[in-house]
Amino acid sequence: MTSVRTFKVPNKYLSLLTASEKKMLPHLIEAVKGVDKIYQLQENNINNGANFYPRDAIKTEIEKAAKKNPKILSPFTIVKRNSKSQLVVNEYHKEYQKLLKPISINLKRAAKICKNKSFKKYLETLANALIDGSYKKADIAWLKVKNTHLDIVIGPYERYLDKLFFKKMAYQGCVGITDIERTQRGREIRDILYTTFGDKPHRVISPSIVDIQVKVTFIISGFLGRAVFTQQHLPSDSETIETHGSKIIGYLSSIDYKFEKLIYPIFNNVFEKNFRTRYKKDSIKNGNYYVILLTGIVQQLHRYKGSRERLKELFPIFDEANTVVSGIQHAKHLVLKGVIGQKELESMMVAQLCWMFSEVINTRKLSTREVYLKGDSLVYNFLLEVGALRVHEGISWPNFAKMFFEMENLASIFTRILEEGTYKEASDFLDKYFSLEPLKTFNSKLAVIKPI
Amino acid sequence: MNHNVKKFILTEEGLDQLKAECEELIKSKRPQIVRRIKRAREFGDLSENSEYDAAKEEQSLIEARISQLEDVILHAQIAQQVKKTDFVVIGSTVIVESDGQVEEFSIVGSMEADPAMKKISNESPVGFALLGAKVGELVDVITPIIRAKYKILSIK
Numbered sequence: 001m002t003s004v005r006t007f008k009v010p011n012k013y014l015s016l017l018t019a020s021e022k023k024m025l026p027h028l029i030e031a032v033k034g035v036d037k038i039y040q041l042q043e044n045n046i047n048n049g050a051n052f053y054p055r056d057a058i059k060t061e062i063e064k065a066a067k068k069n070p071k072i073l074s075p076f077t078i079v080k081r082n083s084k085s086q087l088v089v090n091e092y093h094k095e096y097q098k099l100l101k102p103i104s105i106n107l108k109r110a111a112k113i114c115k116n117k118s119f120k121k122y123l124e125t126l127a128n129a130l131i132d133g134s135y136k137k138a139d140i141a142w143l144k145v146k147n148t149h150l151d152i153v154i155g156p157y158e159r160y161l162d163k164l165f166f167k168k169m170a171y172q173g174c175v176g177i178t179d180i181e182r183t184q185r186g187r188e189i190r191d192i193l194y195t196t197f198g199d200k201p202h203r204v205i206s207p208s209i210v211d212i213q214v215k216v217t218f219i220i221s222g223f224l225g226r227a228v229f230t231q232q233h234l235p236s237d238s239e240t241i242e243t244h245g246s247k248i249i250g251y252l253s254s255i256d257y258k259f260e261k262l263i264y265p266i267f268n269n270v271f272e273k274n275f276r277t278r279y280k281k282d283s284i285k286n287g288n289y290y291v292i293l294l295t296g297i298v299q300q301l302h303r304y305k306g307s308r309e310r311l312k313e314l315f316p317i318f319d320e321a322n323t324v325v326s327g328i329q330h331a332k333h334l335v336l337k338g339v340i341g342q343k344e345l346e347s348m349m350v351a352q353l354c355w356m357f358s359e360v361i362n363t364r365k366l367s368t369r370e371v372y373l374k375g376d377s378l379v380y381n382f383l384l385e386v387g388a389l390r391v392h393e394g395i396s397w398p399n400f401a402k403m404f405f406e407m408e409n410l411a412s413i414f415t416r417i418l419e420e421g422t423y424k425e426a427s428d429f430l431d432k433y434f435s436l437e438p439l440k441t442f443n444s445k446l447a448v449i450k451p452i
Numbered sequence: 453m454n455h456n457v458k459k460f461i462l463t464e465e466g467l468d469q470l471k472a473e474c475e476e477l478i479k480s481k482r483p484q485i486v487r488r489i490k491r492a493r494e495f496g497d498l499s500e501n502s503e504y505d506a507a508k509e510e511q512s513l514i515e516a517r518i519s520q521l522e523d524v525i526l527h528a529q530i531a532q533q534v535k536k537t538d539f540v541v542i543g544s545t546v547i548v549e550s551d552g553q554v555e556e557f558s559i560v561g562s563m564e565a566d567p568a569m570k571k572i573s574n575e576s577p578v579g580f581a582l583l584g585a586k587v588g589e590l591v592d593v594i595t596p597i598i599r600a601k602y603k604i605l606s607i608k
Contacts, residue, residue, distance in 0.1 A: 011502030012509055191568035196555055332598050337567040338576025342595055400597045 003043075003225035004036050007253035009216050013177040016149040024110040025175070025218070028152045031106035032173035032219045035154055038096045039171045039222035042161060045367050049164035053079045057087060059164060075169040075236075076133060076156055092156060092171075093133035100130045103154065110152075118145045126154060139235035143244050149178040151215060153249075157236045158223050160368040166313055169236060172222035176215035179252055186212040186250060189334065190297050196333045210300050214250035226366065228452050230255045231296040248296035259288050262361065262452050266354040269445045272396035279347060284354075287347025290340065291355065294327040294348075302326060307418045314426045320375025322414035328352060328404065329411040346400055353395065356380050357446060360439050365451035378433045382410055385433075394445070459529040461542055461561035461574065467528050470563065474521040477514055485511045524563050531561060537607065540582045542574050545608040548582070550600055559583065578602065 014022070044050045053062055062079065065087040066072040072079055077089040093100060104127040111123035122141040129138035135155055142153065156169035190212050210233075224232070231250045235241065267284055268276065302322055308315045331348055334340045340348075356376035362369045383389045388403040390396055417426050462470070485507060492504035531542045540546055545558040557570040559582060565573035572579045578600075581593040585604055593600045 012506045014502040015506035188568040195568075195570065196553065332600065335595060335598055336576065336578040336593055336600055338562075338565065338573045338579065339567050342597060345597055404597050405599075 002036055003039050003223070004033055004219065004221045005225045005228065006219045007217055007257065009177060009218055009253075013149075013179070013216050016177055016180070018115065018148075020113050020115045021148065021150045024113045024150070027106045027110040027113075028150075028175045029219050031103045031110070031154060032152065032175050032221050034099065034103040034106070035171050035173035035222040036225070038099050039226070041096065041099075042168075042170050043226070047164075050161045050168070050170075051078070052162055052168040053164065054081050054087070057081075062087065062165070073165060073167050075159070075167055076135065077168075091133050093131060096171075097131075104128070104130050107152075107154075116145075116148045119148045119150070123152070126152075130154065135235075136237060136240055139237060139240050140244050142235070143240075143247070149180070151176050151178065151213070153234060157232075157234060158227075159236075160227070160316070160371065161223060163313075163368065163370075166308075166316065170223035172220070172224035174217055174220045174224055174251070176217035176251070176253075179214045179216060182214035182250065182252065183212060186214050186248075186293055189293060189339070190248075192337065192339060193294075193297055193301065193330050193333060196330075210245065211247045212250070212296070213247055214252055217251055217253045220251070220254070227368070228254045228258060230258060230292045233296065233299060246300075248300065250293060250296060255289060255292055258358075258452055259285055262358050262449065263288055263351060263354045265449045266357045266361075266446070267350065269449065270354065270357055270394055270442055271350070272392065272394040275395070275397055279350065283343065283347045284351055287344060287349075288351040288354075290331065290334075290344065290348050291327060291351045294330055295323050298326045298330055299323050301330070302415060302418055304419045311417070311421070311423055311426050314423065314430065316371040317374045317378070317430065318414055318417050318421075318426055320372045321378045322375075322411065322418055324352060324356070324376060324379050325407040325411040325414060328407045332404075332408075345404075349398065349400060349403060353380075353389075353398070357439065357442060360436075360442065361446050361449050362451045373436065373439070374430075374434060377436055377439055378430070379407075379410060381433050381435060381438055382406065384438055391441070459527055460524045460563050461531050462524075462528050462563055463531050463543060463560070466561065466564040467525070467530060470521055470528075471525060474518060474525060477518050477521070481514050482518070485514055539584050539586045540604070540607055542583070546582060547605040547608075549603045549605055554605065 017025075042051055047053075047055055049057070057079070062072060069089065071077050071089045072087060074089070076092045078092065078095045079087055079089055082088045107123050107127035107130075111120050111127065114120040114123060122138070122145050125141040126138040129135050138155060145151075152173075152175045154171075154173040156171050158170055158172065159166045159168065161170040162168040190210070220228070229251060231248060233246060233248050235246060264281060264284060267279075299319070302319075311318060328349060331340065331345055335342065335345050356379065359369055359373035359376050363373050380389070383403060383406055384391075386402070386406050388399055388406045413429070417429065488507040489504065489511060492507050495503060537544070540559060542559055542561060545556065547554065547556045557567075557572045559574055559579045560571045562573040562575045565571055565576070574580060574583060577595050578593050581591050582602065582604070585591045587604050587607055589604050591602045591604065593602060
């Protein structure tokens with residue numbers, strides 16, 4: 001099944017492009033389409049290690065082999081067996097050479113048309129990077145692009161497909177146009193939260209060099225097309241991020257699509273009828289947008305040195321759980337400073353609950369979503385246990401004040417685990433609160449909603 | 453005569469800025485967008501004309517902003533120049549501590565508020581709660597969902 005998804009981009013965005021950018025578009029879209037074939041070779045929902053490792057290789061064998069050859073656990077290699085049954089590696093750019101070449105050609109064609117110097121340089125660098133594996137150079141050139149509303153990203157970025165080690169990165173692609181107003185609003189909110197939250201020396205990156213871009217997309221493909229992320233933090237390489245900065249990308253087309261097809265139907269199926277009448281659709285939609293924006297910002301505020309290594313495969317679970325509660329916790333400053341109102345905070349909390357249920361649905365289709373579901377279940381179960389949520393013919397009248405208070409408590413627990421917690425502490429918390437059963441009691445109500 | 457018209461509290465500097473913005477919109481931006489719309493019409497078929505759609509949308513934003521600014525300027529009330537006081541007033545810059553974080557911001561009228569630039573509206577929960585408080589005072593900011601405590605460390 002294809003990973004390519006296309007969206008209709010409203011005319012008002014097209015008018016932001018220059019004549020040459022409009023001519024570049026077909027080449028860029030073609031390049032992103034080409035990513036699908038590579039991704040399909042990487043994807044395998046049956047194996048925990050997808051197609052990154054031989055099917056018969058077990059974790060300990062791979063770890064042992066990686067001690068002799070660290071490239072075995074490189075984010076950009078495929079592990080195979082040679083004729084002597086030993087584990088060997090092939091780098092992505094060699095493994096997928098034939099499929100990468102037409103992508104590279106399309107990028108070079110677009111670069112020839114491009115009149116923006118920094119964008120042209122990026123397209124040329126990216127075209128070469130895909131062929132020779134110099135992804136860092138492409139990331140750095142991307143971060144330096146300025147004075148254009150058009151954007152394209154292609155490359156291996158997310159690790160979620162590798163459930164065995166959370167190391168290998170899956171290919172993705174995207175072409176979009178910046179939404180100026182929402183980007184500006186996003187940057188304002190980032191500035192408010194960063195100045196309020198203060199600085200922490202053990203953060204991976206100084207927040208001041210994290211940019212925000214909200215964009216509508218023509219096409220997404222690869223892992224991004226499969227997961228339909230609503231926001232993403234790029235690039236993925238920590239060293240590049242620390243030195244050159246990074247961007248939080250909000251995918252407006254995916255946000256709107258998921259709201260219509262997933263979040264709003266969940267709201268209508270999960271919450272009790274009388275409660276629902278208090279909220280208009282636009283109010284939940286607005287709350288949903290803030291949740292996503294804050295999720296992106298908060299993930300950066302809570303990116304701590306060494307947490308991935310310390311927490312290993314438990315990291316994405318706690319990262320997700322912390323993002324859920326810290327996003328709401330940080331919204332407090334927006335309310336106190338008059339940036340959003342009380343009702344918007346309520347809508348955010350309702351939308352956040354809907355996102356927890358969305359993972360129950362999405363895991364039916366994509367097993368890589370399990371880590372999110374686990375993270376969400378930790379939060380949901382905690383809120384149920386302390387009485388902030390009550391279930392009677394659906395979720396009925398959440399106690400928002402209690403829910404907020406308990407989310408603040410949880411945020412401080414998860415933040416500490418990410419900052420300095422041990423693997424055992426994380427594991428113990430998981431043993432105490434992890435269970436999918438409470439969320440799955442809604443299975444019959446959620447059965448009518450299709451996964452995305 | 454309507455005595456319930458909302459007054460907008462502004463500093464003199466803030467009012468000057470809004471007047472300048474309004475003048476710029478009326479004298480420069482408004483004619484520019486009219487010319488852009490005229491040009492876009494010449495491209496033909498309006499139903500498929502993205503330049504026309506974008507220009508019309510921008511025009512409506514410009515007109516809405518002009519209307520808002522004219523209303524604010526008409527009903528502006530100048531806040532007195534802030535002299536150093538030992539309690540918080542509109543125009544004060546405060547250093548506060550909350551949840552272990554220390555931050556500095558100014559309390560301004562709602563039209564000048566720009567939280568990203570550390571200018572907090574006097575009508576926001578925290579702005580409203582801090583007005584009148586003195587150095588060393590612990591102020592509770594309470595909304596139906598959120599409770600927060602702010603300790604005033606200094607007032608400038």
